[in-house]
Amino acid sequence: MWDTLIIQPFTNVLLAITMVVKNFGVAIILFTLLIKLITYPLTAKQLKQTAAMQALQSDPRYKKMMEKYRDNKEKLAEEQMKLYKETGVSPFGSCLPTLIQFPIIIGLYQSIIKAMAATPLEILRLERLVYPFLDATKILPIQNRFLWMDLGQPERLPILGIQIPILAIIVVATTWLQTKVMTPPSTGAGDQAAAMTKSMNLYMPILMGWMAYSLASGLALYFLVSNVATVVQYSGQGRSDWSKILPFIKKKSPAPEPRPVVVFPDDDDEEEEQEAPKPTAKPSARAAVKQQRPQYKRKK
């Protein structure tokens, strides 16, 4: 079922691209970009939902509610659900697109592995996956030489007699870049999510670098393209915070988007409508992000 619906079509598209461009490395790049393009609506939705959730969670009244019901988890959950419902923010809104994307990403990864068949048994399995109209006899096994790499082997570039894992180093750098630009602003000191994010920023590049170092370079190439494409997608949506990476870049004063109005529920402790912060000439990155947050209103 998984093979028929995901792996087989993915592998055949990858092989078809290889037949057209006559280069497996280029085919991996194009195929990864194609998948990123197809899943873009899901990514965009996920980003939108994440931003709305972050905005909600950074609101002082939300924090106050958290504080108020800190010792009553049941009541807190009830109030949170009520708040989510009334503000129209779904707590699972950013999870669902991710869940839908997950099998696609795994399928993409597995189809690249399948296409890089190197043993007789792997070639046999690949040959049986190929649709008849592609004529497996002509293309199998895939010629997996790309630049200085053998895409079926871990990549090393000999420089002055030293085998340097260039691709793994670039994967580490781009994963770090990706986690940096994607990291949402912290919603407060001691925030558990912020602590997790900080740890993730540290461990994710190490993990991906280790995988790129030890796995076939075809997969490392996929990691690299995927990282770059994700950064570009985020930047395209104006969500990347480059000032985190390049301190000399001052985040330009954003033309404040019309902020979504979110209706906040009645709360005896909180009577005033929160005003949007006014943009300054050179706002900090955090302030700039804050400006884009939705505006909350008390429910009348």
Added chain:
Amino acid sequence: MKKPLVKIILIFIISAALLAGCAMGPRAESAPGLSADENAVYVSNMQHIYKVDTKAGTELWRYPATGSVQVVLYAPPLLHESSVFVGDLANKFHRLDAASGSETWSFTEADGWFQAKAATNGDVIVAPSSDRNVYALNADGTLKWKYSGEFGYVAEPIILENSVIVAGLDHNLVSLNLESGEQQWITTLKGAMIAAPAYDPASGSLFVGSLGNEMLSIDSKTGKVNWTYGENGEISPIYATPILVGESLIFADESGKVFALDPATGSVEWTLDAGGETVAGILPLEESFVIALEKGELRAYKLADRTPLWTRTLDGKLYTTPVVSADKIVVAVTKGQTLLQAFDLAGNPVWSFTPAK
């Protein structure tokens, strides 16, 4: 702080396992490599090569003594006099003492896996690698020459007097000078070659099948194609070496159809439907032959009229050509309860071998 950290580490471990599938060692899915002499069988599978006594089915030695995930062996071992030659997926090629299993030397200059069985004439050892090179080694393990092709090699080379014939995944069958490695001729086929050609010393012809749904007869001196069978879609891909039995060239294609051709002309003498997909080669016996079906069935047929003699079903898949040792048929099983299963020539089970942990 501690709890989120534990969560993150757990998530990473699960993700790494999902994506990498135990990325510590070479990631490869393959079938056991099997060879035999009169008294023992040698099987390379995963972390070890095992020497197993054919009479008792007991392990005589294993190499390396302690397995490592970094070292994986699938190449069929080459047995020559008192030595065993075998390469691994850690890019090393070893010479072992056949009696003790201890290493005499290892060649470490390759950049790719050794999956093919090597060949030797006693003086030169020819070891093709997945790094697109064919390595010729001196008896002491030093490099004599290397030949670079367009793709990796998984097929066993054939040494013919002063030349060596190598079948490649790059669709090319090449003849190399055994002393210098210089290319003598090259013939391009429609598909990649997974298995070695068969050689007929009487006619000087090579017979080789490919993934291009073809079986060819090629002159070993010139590389000229004598005939091609399969041009009209008669056969499916061929994964094993054909056999020459009597006056016939016999082979099975992937669909499980067995063909007997006239080696001189390529005309069909008879065909047989073995009843299942076939990747392993055919094992010739005195008056019969045995075919291993992928689904785990071993079938014996009378050579004269193809009458079925017996069928045995094994627990697992069969991708490796069976061997004969001490009047026993030994089969290597992929993904089965046992690694080796031995039968007598009448098809009665004799012993099975599962490596001890």
